[in-house]
Amino acid sequence: MTSHSLLHTSLPSRINRTVWCCNKNSSYTSSRVEMEKADSFVVDDQELLDKKISSIRNAGPAKLQVIADFDATLTRYWINGRRGQSSHGLLQQGNPEFDVKRHKLHEYYHPLEFSPTISIEEKTKLMEEWWEKSHGLLIEGGLIYSAIKESVSNATIAFREGVVELFEYLEERDVPVLIFSAGLADIIEEVLKQKLHRSFKNVRIVSNRMVFDNDGHLVSFKGKTIHVLNKNEHALDMAAPIHDQSGGIDGPTDDTASVEQRTNVLLLGDHIGDLGMSDGLNYENRIAVGFLNDNIEKSISGYQKSFDIVYLNDASMLGVVDLVSQLCSSGGD
Known part of the structure; x- marks a missing residue:
């Protein structure tokens, strides 16, 4: 096992930190860089990881997709000393x-x-x-729809530092992001809207989706139930782009075939069970990034053997932004 304070020190990279964000007019502040430096991680097999990075980079962004868990993966585990709420638990x-x-x-x-x-x-x-x-x-x-908005507004939930940069970078390169969750899609959408204040055309959600009547009352759930033990690509037919209560939709709705043809996967999760999210996909290469947020000593052995990279102690997402910039770069960059 190798341990580092910076992902950049061990993975091959030609990317300047100040241009990680896809927004060409922005750069990382010194405080963000200092936060990233505090992120520690472990890599069990550096040689295997380097091979995967090289293969995915050579295939290009057109073959890449990102599959991410939501709670405690995209969102922070601790918020101001308190355990962050889940998308299901906040309701x-x-x-x-x-x-x-x-x-x-x-x-x-x-x-x-x-x-x-x-x-x-x-x-x-x-x-x-x-x-x-x-x-x-x-x-x-x-349940009425307005209760979801109020619950999210009052919730203890926040995204990891770097999530916006990650989504922006992937959106600019047309790399799809599938958010898999055993929670509630409508709540996840509301969290994205309230906490990020924008939508992303490349982001789709695979989760339990509610059906409301014209008066905003919950009447049923759409499709099959997704729980913690069946959250995988077999549920891809449940995937939907972010949409609003009136039925407006951001992004394409018929790109399932395109996603299935993307045979390189970057998987993000906080639980070993999240590795099953890619079970239904015939992928060629998969880099699995784990976030071990708590009980480090008890769990580190199992996590390091299961994930290619494990970030510790509720780390930021900035190291993943660095990794994605490497995966999407050409050999001459």
Whole structure:
């Protein structure tokens, strides 16, 4: 295992840090550079990683796609000393009785998700029960769309430093980003709108999507349920570009075939189970980047063997921006 304070020191790169952001009129401030320097990471097999970087770079951006988990991957794990909320956990549906019922479901099922004595098959059934019951309570409790906006506004949730730069860089190069989440697509969209204040034409969301009536009341969920144990590319038919409540859509809606033809994958996740997000894709090269946010000593061994790069202690996304700039550069850059 090798450990470094800067990804730039170990990976081949000809990219000047001051031009990582795709916005040609902007540059990183010294405070951002200092934050990036504080990001520590581990690489288990540097030689293998270098080979993957070279192969993906030689194929070019047209063959690359990014698959990212949302909670605690794109978003920060800690915020001002407090545990950041998840896209599912932040929702307050405006009916205290049903908020309590959903919390009780969490108390019952969450320990089962991580139980070492329950088989994957049984866990899958339990997770399906949990998600279906939780979704049923949201409908029964009369969730309205305005409650989502208010919940996000009041939530303890924020993106990692560098996420905007990453999305901008990929958007400029027409590299698609698939956000896979077992949470709620409508909440993820609202978090993107409120926290980033813009949309990205290359970003699509694979998550549980709500269906509202004309009065803004939740009436059902669209498609099959996505939970923590079935979150993979088999659910690609659930992918949708960011859209607004009135039905307006940003970006293309029929590019599933194009995504499937992109056989080089950069995968971002905070859980070893996130590696399954690419299971349904016939990829040639995959670089898996893990974010190990807590319990470092207990988990580092498993993470370093599973991911190509592991960022530690709720790191920023700036090292990934550096990596992507290398993947998208030509040999002569």
